[in-house]
Amino acid sequence: xxxxxxxxxxxxxxxxxxxxxxxxxxxxxxxxxxxxxxxxxxxxxxxxxxxxxxxxxxxxxxxxxxxxxxxxxxxxxxxxxxxxxxxxxxxxxxxxxxxxxxxxxxxxxxxxxxxxxxxxxxxxxxxxxxxxxxxxxxxxxxxxxxxxxxxxxxxxxxxxxxxxxxxxxxxxxxxxxxxxxxxxxxxxxxxxxxxxxxxxxxxxxxxxxxxxxxxxxxxxxxxxxxxxxxxxxxxxxxxxxxxxxxxxxxxxxxxxxxxxxxxxxxxxxxxxxxxxxxxxxxxxxxxxxxxxxxxxxxxxxxxxxxxxxxxxxxxxxxxxxxxxxxxxxxxxxxxxxxxxxxxxxxxxxxxxxxxxxxxxxxxxx
Ligand code: CA
Numbered sequence: 001x002x003x004x005x006x007x008x009x010x011x012x013x014x015x016x017x018x019x020x021x022x023x024x025x026x027x028x029x030x031x032x033x034x035x036x037x038x039x040x041x042x043x044x045x046x047x048x049x050x051x052x053x054x055x056x057x058x059x060x061x062x063x064x065x066x067x068x069x070x071x072x073x074x075x076x077x078x079x080x081x082x083x084x085x086x087x088x089x090x091x092x093x094x095x096x097x098x099x100x101x102x103x104x105x106x107x108x109x110x111x112x113x114x115x116x117x118x119x120x121x122x123x124x125x126x127x128x129x130x131x132x133x134x135x136x137x138x139x140x141x142x143x144x145x146x147x148x149x150x151x152x153x154x155x156x157x158x159x160x161x162x163x164x165x166x167x168x169x170x171x172x173x174x175x176x177x178x179x180x181x182x183x184x185x186x187x188x189x190x191x192x193x194x195x196x197x198x199x200x201x202x203x204x205x206x207x208x209x210x211x212x213x214x215x216x217x218x219x220x221x222x223x224x225x226x227x228x229x230x231x232x233x234x235x236x237x238x239x240x241x242x243x244x245x246x247x248x249x250x251x252x253x254x255x256x257x258x259x260x261x262x263x264x265x266x267x268x269x270x271x272x273x274x275x276x277x278x279x280x281x282x283x284x285x286x287x288x289x290x291x292x293x294x295x296x297x298x299x300x301x302x303x304x305x306x307x308x309x310x311x312x313x314x315x316x317x318x319x320x321x322x323x324x325x326x327x328x329x330x331x332x333x334x335x336x337x338x339x340x341x342x343x344x345x346x347x348x349x350x351x352x353x354x355x356x357x358x359x360x361x362x363x364x365x
Contacts (some may be wrong), residue, residue, distance in 0.1 A: 001025040002047035002116050006076070007037040007063065017050070021107050021112070024277070034058025038057070040068055046073045048115065050108070051095070053079040061093055068094035070167070074115055114242050134159070136306070141302055144188055147182035171234050180224060187255075194252065194326050195305075202333040204247070209247035211275050211283055212237040220241045222262060230268045234257075237275035243283035246356045249330045256327040257287045257338075257350050264291030264348070282355025289348050294342040303338070308338045327352075 004026045008014040011032075018028045029044060031037035034057060039343075041049065049067065053060035064075055080101040090098050097115055099108050113141040159174035215235045219226075226233055261271045269290040276284050294302060294326045301307055308321040334354045342348035 001046060002028075002112075003027045003029070005029045005031060005037065005040050005044070005049045007031045007034075007049065007055065007060070007237070010052075017104065017108065020109060022125065024113070025103075026112075030102070034063045034066070037063050041067050041071055041073065042344060044073075047119070048112065049075045049117050050074055050081055050112070051075055051077055053077060053090070056241045057155055057271050058356070061089065063092045064090065064141055065093055074119060075245060076111060076115065078108075078192070083270075091239075133306075136257050139275060140186075140306070141192070144320060145185060148185050152178045152181045168339045176224075187259075188320065188344075190252075191322055191326060195322055196332075198326065198329045198333075202330070204246045204249070204333060206244050208242045209250060211241045211243055211285070214240055214247065214251055214254060215275065215285075216253065218258050221255070222258055225259075225262050229262065229265065231262060231265050232269075233269060233271045235273035235275065237273070238277075241277055241283065242281075244278070244281035245283065245334060247352050249333065250354065253330050253338075253352060254285075256323040257352065260327075261287055261289035261348075266291050268289065278353060278355060282354050283352075283356075284354075285352045288347065290347045293344040293346045294348055295339065295344050295345065299342065301339050302340070 001024065005019055006014060006017050006021070006028060008017065009028075009032050010339075014030055014032070018030055021028045029040050029042055029046070033055060037049075040046075051060050051063060051067075060077060067073065067075060067269055074096040077095040077096065077098040078101060079086055079090065079098060087098050097111055099111055101195070102276070103216070130136065155174045155178040156161070159171050216350070219233045219235070222233070225231070258271070265271060271290075272288050274286045274288070278284050302326050305325045306321045307325070324338075331338050331352055331354060336352065336354040338353075339351045341351065342346060
């Protein structure tokens with residue numbers, strides 16, 4: 001069943017408790033003092049510690065504090081003191097339960113079993129959450145990858161058909177559509193790889209980066225999207241603005257901020273970008289859109305991994321819900337951040353700040 005450590009200096013009581021717990025099917029380890037108890041906490045994989053308060057040398061309180069510094073194992077304090085203050089003290093120090101002396105063995109066993117059941121329940125909940133997460137990732141990835149793949153196949157089949165052999169315009173349109181789908185798949189694969197890099201710890205490669213050239217590059221990249229939705233994109237940025245940042249990561253941040261602005265812009269909307277230098281070789285960049293805006297209670301949530309922004313009209317937005325998560329993580333890797341100014345019906349401003357090298361030399365190797 002469970003691995004239980006019993007810490008008790010009264011030999012008789014220790015014997016009785018151990019015997020009873022063993023009869024319940026548990027594996028029991030014993031300790032008669034703090035030093036021995038801490039050694040066993042380090043040595044064994046324990047599910048529970050039953051800890052007496054009144055012990056020689058090191059008190060149960062002290063042992064409880066020290067166990068908490070090294071392990072999250074549940075602790076039941078056994079105290080002869082019935083004052084509420086002692087109970088509160090024990091819970092403050094990280095104990096999960098308490099039993100007051102003198103106690104019926106049955107009471108102790110009932111507490112032990114209740115605590116173990118609750119732990120198992122907690123574990124089941126965590127496992128279920130992990131399973132749900134895995135399932136939804138698998139579902140999203142397969143949907144996001146298979147849908148464009150099917151579209152590409154269909155488009156290429158049409159382009160190959162005899163009927164379009166001599167119609168170059170139609171052929172060009174179909175191939176253009178196929179290319180757009182390939183690009184969105186490539187973006188998805190890149191995002192997933194970036195997410196893995198974020199989890200493994202990003203390394204920055206700072207170098208002087210010409211900001212206006214990067215903005216222009218991203219606007220060019222999304223030309224087709226702008227045209228399709230009749231959007232216009234403009235920027236204000238000094239030609240000579242150079243920031244000492246990781247330009248590859250900066251480009252990814254920009255892409256996600258732009259893509260987000262495109263996704264939520266109304267037909268014919270405007271997106272504009274304002275970039276300014278930060279002291280010490282950094283850059284601050286605001287992306288404004290005329291989208292539906294975001295209520296304050298979602299300002300943090302939208303940066304969560306896999307968060308899907310739900311709109312009033314229940315429109316389905318493509319993507320995994322990792323773009324803003326990635327953008328913020330990449331900003332934070334620069335010791336910067338992305339903040340949001342937005343209110344429903346008023347559009348949004350995503351404000352990116354990337355400090356330069358001077359405040360952050362430790363990233364350089
Ligand atoms: Ca004692």
